[in-house]
Amino acid sequence: MPLLEFTSKGIYCAQADVYLDPWRGVDRAVISHGHSDHARWGSKHYITQEINVPVIQHRLGNISVTGKKYGEPFTVNGVQFSFYPAGHVPGSAQIRVEYKGEVWVFTGDYKTQSDGISNPFEPVKCNTFITECTFGLPVFQWEEPIKIHDRINHWWAQNQNEKTTSLLMGYSLGKIQRLLKHLDPSIGRIFTHGATEQMTQVLRQFIDFPETKLITRETPKKEIEGNLVLAPPAVLGSPWVKKLGRLSTGYASGWMAFRGARRRRAVDRAFVLSDHADWNGLLSAIKATGCENVITTHGYTDLFAKYLQENGWNARTQKTQYETETLETATTE
Amino acid sequence: MRRFAALIEQLDSTNKTNQKVASLTQYFQEAPKEDALWAVALLSHRRPSRPVTTTLMRSWAAELADLPEWLFEESYHIVGDLAETIALLVKQETKGVPPSLSQCILEIINLKSKEVAEKKQYILKRWQSLTNFERFVFNKILTGGFRIGISQKLMTRALSKAVDIDENILAHRLMGQWSPQTTTFDEILLNPNPEDQISQPYPFFLAYALEDDFQEKQNVANWHIEHKWDGMRAQLIVRGGKHFLWSRGEELITDKFPELDMLVDILPDGTVVDGELLPFKNGVIGDFNALQKRIGRKTVSQKLQNDIPIVLMLYDILEWEGKDIRELPLSKRQHLLAGLYHQVKGASVPLRISEVFQFSSWEKVAMERQKATKKRSEGLMLKHKNSPYEVGRKKGNWWKWKSDPKTIDAVLTYAMRGHGRRTNLYTDYTFALWQEDQLVTFAKAYSGLTDAEIKKVDQFVKQNTLERFGPVRQVKAELVFEIAFEGIAPSPRHKSGVAVRFPRILRWRHDKKITDANRLEDLKQLLP
Numbered sequence: 001m002p003l004l005e006f007t008s009k010g011i012y013c014a015q016a017d018v019y020l021d022p023w024r025g026v027d028r029a030v031i032s033h034g035h036s037d038h039a040r041w042g043s044k045h046y047i048t049q050e051i052n053v054p055v056i057q058h059r060l061g062n063i064s065v066t067g068k069k070y071g072e073p074f075t076v077n078g079v080q081f082s083f084y085p086a087g088h089v090p091g092s093a094q095i096r097v098e099y100k101g102e103v104w105v106f107t108g109d110y111k112t113q114s115d116g117i118s119n120p121f122e123p124v125k126c127n128t129f130i131t132e133c134t135f136g137l138p139v140f141q142w143e144e145p146i147k148i149h150d151r152i153n154h155w156w157a158q159n160q161n162e163k164t165t166s167l168l169m170g171y172s173l174g175k176i177q178r179l180l181k182h183l184d185p186s187i188g189r190i191f192t193h194g195a196t197e198q199m200t201q202v203l204r205q206f207i208d209f210p211e212t213k214l215i216t217r218e219t220p221k222k223e224i225e226g227n228l229v230l231a232p233p234a235v236l237g238s239p240w241v242k243k244l245g246r247l248s249t250g251y252a253s254g255w256m257a258f259r260g261a262r263r264r265r266a267v268d269r270a271f272v273l274s275d276h277a278d279w280n281g282l283l284s285a286i287k288a289t290g291c292e293n294v295i296t297t298h299g300y301t302d303l304f305a306k307y308l309q310e311n312g313w314n315a316r317t318q319k320t321q322y323e324t325e326t327l328e329t330a331t332t333e
Numbered sequence: 334m335r336r337f338a339a340l341i342e343q344l345d346s347t348n349k350t351n352q353k354v355a356s357l358t359q360y361f362q363e364a365p366k367e368d369a370l371w372a373v374a375l376l377s378h379r380r381p382s383r384p385v386t387t388t389l390m391r392s393w394a395a396e397l398a399d400l401p402e403w404l405f406e407e408s409y410h411i412v413g414d415l416a417e418t419i420a421l422l423v424k425q426e427t428k429g430v431p432p433s434l435s436q437c438i439l440e441i442i443n444l445k446s447k448e449v450a451e452k453k454q455y456i457l458k459r460w461q462s463l464t465n466f467e468r469f470v471f472n473k474i475l476t477g478g479f480r481i482g483i484s485q486k487l488m489t490r491a492l493s494k495a496v497d498i499d500e501n502i503l504a505h506r507l508m509g510q511w512s513p514q515t516t517t518f519d520e521i522l523l524n525p526n527p528e529d530q531i532s533q534p535y536p537f538f539l540a541y542a543l544e545d546d547f548q549e550k551q552n553v554a555n556w557h558i559e560h561k562w563d564g565m566r567a568q569l570i571v572r573g574g575k576h577f578l579w580s581r582g583e584e585l586i587t588d589k590f591p592e593l594d595m596l597v598d599i600l601p602d603g604t605v606v607d608g609e610l611l612p613f614k615n616g617v618i619g620d621f622n623a624l625q626k627r628i629g630r631k632t633v634s635q636k637l638q639n640d641i642p643i644v645l646m647l648y649d650i651l652e653w654e655g656k657d658i659r660e661l662p663l664s665k666r667q668h669l670l671a672g673l674y675h676q677v678k679g680a681s682v683p684l685r686i687s688e689v690f691q692f693s694s695w696e697k698v699a700m701e702r703q704k705a706t707k708k709r710s711e712g713l714m715l716k717h718k719n720s721p722y723e724v725g726r727k728k729g730n731w732w733k734w735k736s737d738p739k740t741i742d743a744v745l746t747y748a749m750r751g752h753g754r755r756t757n758l759y760t761d762y763t764f765a766l767w768q769e770d771q772l773v774t775f776a777k778a779y780s781g782l783t784d785a786e787i788k789k790v791d792q793f794v795k796q797n798t799l800e801r802f803g804p805v806r807q808v809k810a811e812l813v814f815e816i817a818f819e820g821i822a823p824s825p826r827h828k829s830g831v832a833v834r835f836p837r838i839l840r841w842r843h844d845k846k847i848t849d850a851n852r853l854e855d856l857k858q859l860l861p
Contacts, residue, residue, distance in 0.1 A: 137407075137408050137411060138398060138400055138404065138408060138422055139408050139411070139412055139418060139421040139422055140421075141421070141424075257421065258412060258417075258757065259345065259414065259417050259469070260412075260413055260414070260751075260752070260757060261757065262345070262346070263345065263482075266348050268346065268347060268348075269346060270346070300411075303404065303407050306403075306404075307401075307404055310401065
């Protein structure tokens with residue numbers, strides 16, 4: 001029996017009776033990170049990286065959860081589990097599973113670029129590597145993040161000059177904090193939407209961020225005008241944006257690499273910034289594990305597995321219920 | 334090249350029309366004139382002929398990116414645009430200032446006659462010396478087709494601001510076949526020489542579809558009614574002892590219709606008329622497909638002329654005795670045209686005149702519209718009796734009131750990814766009808782669904798794929814749509830045996846099962 005199996009409830013370790021990122025309620029769930037398709041409601045007990053504890057508590061409410069440090073092993077029925085940084089969002093981890101000398105690693109989601117807020121991705125030696133491949137196509141090749149952040153600050157400063165509010169949008173967990181971390185507060189003030197403010201507050205105990213101010217009903221339009229507002233993409237077209245004054249809209253996502261996606265999103269500025277590994281990131285991560293077997297789970301799985309097979313890996317794809325972050329879901333989280 | 338790429342990027346990244354016009358105006362003011370003229374040419378769909386095939390470009394790009402060709406092809410299907418795929422896959426290796434737009438296009442033009450090896454060397458060098466977006470723009474120039482949401486109207490407006498010449502005058506000067514290779518910005522736009530202008534067509538006046546409450550607001554007595562002929566719009570020019578025939582796409586099609594050659598002797602010099610080319614055999618108007626057959630041929634044989642004879646159905650006159658008379662009211666122009674027609678008409682003259690009706694009530698107009706199929710028209714044209722002949726598509730004076738479309742319920746069988754802003758979504762659909770217990774393809778349609786519906790169909794396609802053929806997916810027969818179309822004609826080239834014109838999705842029939850979809854026989858019953 002393989003150490004990890006793909007079942008109707010999720011990735012299952014029978015020897016330990018433990019599920020990794022299950023999509024249905026189970027007794028014991030080991031969780032890679034806080035995004036809603038990986039950390040789902042309904043399990044009796046959760047084990048996750050300690051930074052992720054307040055994150056999933058915030059999202060899932062009153063749950064039974066144990067936190068572990070990166071690299072701190074815990075054993076269930078002879079199977080050793082441990083978390084290693086995945087670099088995806090704060091508290092995100094690859095889950096290492098070892099039994100009788102055989103090692104499997106499940107990546108959850110990951111990126112190989114450093115984002116300044118998550119512990120950077122650490123390759124882990126293993127026999128079998130279960131990898132996401134959201135951006136597993138060679139057309140995805142990210143630029144250095146610092147260039148993107150410079151562009152964002154430049155855009156903000158320019159809007160500031162023209163007395164225009166900059167509305168910068170991205171995922172509430174991870175992307176927004178990454179953007180925030182690299183904003184230059186000397187340009188102006190940073191306002192937030194409720195959804196982004198809450199998650200940022202949860203993470204402030206671990207990470208030092210520039211000051212933010214939540215926009216409430218009482219916040220006068222005049223105070224916001226010309227400054228920067230962080231919000232989830234769902235606000236676009238809602239009445240909420242009306243009180244922000246004259247706007248320039250910006251959206252940060254890996255999908256913005258596509259011209260068609262940029263035009264469809266209909267924002268003024270698109271920033272290609274992703275929390276997933278790009279093509280070369282995926283390939284280098286796989287090489288660094290020294291693995292023999294690769295299982296691709298979500299993203300361009302078939303194409304990526306075929307390419308790996310042609311290049312000598314024993315690669316296959318496995319269907320999961322992790323919502324591939326597609327062009328369309330990229331807007332809703 | 335750098336300035337032009339920056340312009341395209343600016344145009345691409347805003348939805349605001351004023352912003353687009355401002356960017357274009359600034360470009361036209363600041364760019365060197367030879368570059369500005371090429372920009373005008375590219376944005377009005379005049380491009381250098383393609384020096385290499387896209388097949389070669391694909392294989393060179395795959396080689397340069399060190400990718401197997403299948404992966405390049407899959408990437409292309411997902412990105413949905415070849416120029417962009419190459420831009421994304423190839424990396425910039427050398428820095429430096431790229432050549433100017435006109436210099437770069439000149440290089441592309443000169444490439445045409447070179448050996449393949451030399452073409453490859455040049456294109457690879459260019460790819461590696463440009464930034465991502467410049468590479469995209471360069472590829473677009475190579476392969477043609479800038480679809481960036483800039484209409485010719487918008488471009489002309491910006492140009493008008495930049496050079497301070499009236500928009501309509503510029504639109505006229507930009508008509509016809511010209512190339513920056515043989516003319517200059519000054520010659521064509523600022524100080525055109527009238528002697529060079531004998532072939533110059535006028536911009537066509539185009540109508541919008543009739544608005545809902547039109548009849549309530551308008552007095553029928555002010556309107557001249559004609560049938561809307563279903564052929565090919567054309568402008569015939571007789572000047573300086575020569576004649577020129579222009580299509581609405583601003584192509585010179587004089588050679589395709591030699592039977593009109595005789596008109597140069599019949600029509601007085603200094604005459605320009607607007608009308609519709611129609612297949613016309615034994616005194617009956619034929620269907621549009623017949624006309625397409627003639628356009629498709631390189632040479633027009635006598636046999637083809639006998640098989641598919643044509644006439645020009647006249648409906649307007651724009652120039653008379655060498656004078657531009659577009660400002661005269663329609664009724665005066667129609668009167669002039671009728672007079673001219675009566676002087677020259679004859680059984681062997683390939684001209685007809687579109688009958689002008691005036692009705693005493695809108696009900697009577699509606700009754701005339703009912704006769705469209707019988708009279709072989711697409712519906713009616715409503716023209717204000719005092720209207721001048723305007724430039725481009727304008728609301729107010731001319732309206733088209735088409736016949737109601739025919740509809741049929743069909744099953745979605747195949748889907749393909751879209752292009753442009755629909756990249757990565759399955760938006761191009763193939764529909765089928767029943768023939769016994771088989772579904773037979775009868776039409777493809779791309780438009781008619783809302784964005785929300787497209788999203789749902791896209792999801793369905795991704796979850797119900799039976800088989801993949803490159804970018805195309807065969808899907809489980811489950812969804813039924815009502816398809817509307819304009820005309821229908823027998824066609825041996827289609828598996829279904831019929832061809833429909835302008836098919837589009839009218840609505841998603843959630844209420845229907847696939848067994849409720851129409852049969853192919855039902856469609857064939859609609860054949861005239």
